[in-house]
Amino acid sequence: MNDKRLSKSLDPLPEPTLRRLPWYLAFVSMLRAESVEYVSSTRIAEELHVDASQIAKDLSFLNIKGKTRIGYEVASLEDALRFFLGFSSRHDAIIVGAGSLGGALMQDSGLQRYGLNIVAGIDNDPKLAGHKIAGIPVYSPQHLSDLIKRLEITIGIITVPVESAQAVADSLVGAGVKAIWNFTPVRIRVAEGVVVTNTSIYSHLAVMYNRLLSNHSDF
């Protein structure tokens, strides 16, 4: 165990820390754009409503320490956050389901800025397969496995209808992806060791609607 800690890669960060880091990144990016040179944890705390000691603790996971009275150097803090969040590296991905949501993600150049490089799309619709979306080629499902192996793709993105989600996950894992970004509300099952990240944007909608309705009942 100990020698593993000494070895190359990162230890997994606690998930609550990991969820706060993008807030810090958003704020320091803004400061950097405004040419601010230093920022204290107190200032970050005020802006983000996170306890200053929590911020210091979160940043210590990244081996970043502020200087007494001066605080953190904005530019190097931004770079460190981008590095630790994995946004500085290139992660090759394939997207399965190039319909409305999938096609939309392929057109979102923001993902590229955050290190996600979508190299191919897969769709069984003959109107889509053989064409390109935002410059990214779309193939029919029979090419999925070969593409993943040949291009050494590590991330599979699932944006298919719910009834196909598990079968697509099985194909992706079978072909060797190490992580799945699941945009369906289906709870997909994968072999141990494969990372699954769920982003069910329609579930977020449901939470918003429900809060809206319960607020309105106060009228």
Added chain:
Amino acid sequence: MNDKRLSKSLDPLPEPTLRRLPWYLAFVSMLRAESVEYVSSTRIAEELHVDASQIAKDLSFLNIKGKTRIGYEVASLEDALRFFLGFSSRHDAIIVGAGSLGGALMQDSGLQRYGLNIVAGIDNDPKLAGHKIAGIPVYSPQHLSDLIKRLEITIGIITVPVESAQAVADSLVGAGVKAIWNFTPVRIRVAEGVVVTNTSIYSHLAVMYNRLLSNHSDF
């Protein structure tokens, strides 16, 4: 307090329940498409890895009870879930930032199926304002307030760069929206009573990258 409970609208559902309902919906929609008529909580439990008693409890919030030995009627369960999740109603929304992610969401017809009706986009880019994306007109920022008031828009979607997020939120709330769907990693602040739902897809990416890296360190 008591008379409010007896009045019209829904009480807020516990958030964990609310987050599970879309899983149930995804599963029963699939069953309905396969013409399955009844489903037991045990069957749902097996499929979704949620405790059967938890499922019964979650569904009782919606006043849905299964029949002994037979279980839940699939069609009416699907309708009830869609209703309680707010997917059967139409919710008018305006999207601020019609660039890569915003433009992508405007093109996602899936949102429409889940009750979100994007009636207008706002962007300060003169190449976008005055044009349409997926049939939805895009206006310059000076029209934001008037559009929200005139069309009685209740939901504002924020897909602008981080440095503008708070200012946009202020304009939306000032013009009268009741809920904000925030796609930026910025922790926006709003007046009490305004619903904020955060969907920072780039933060989800960071969580996925970190898990990937820590898995790889096992090699």
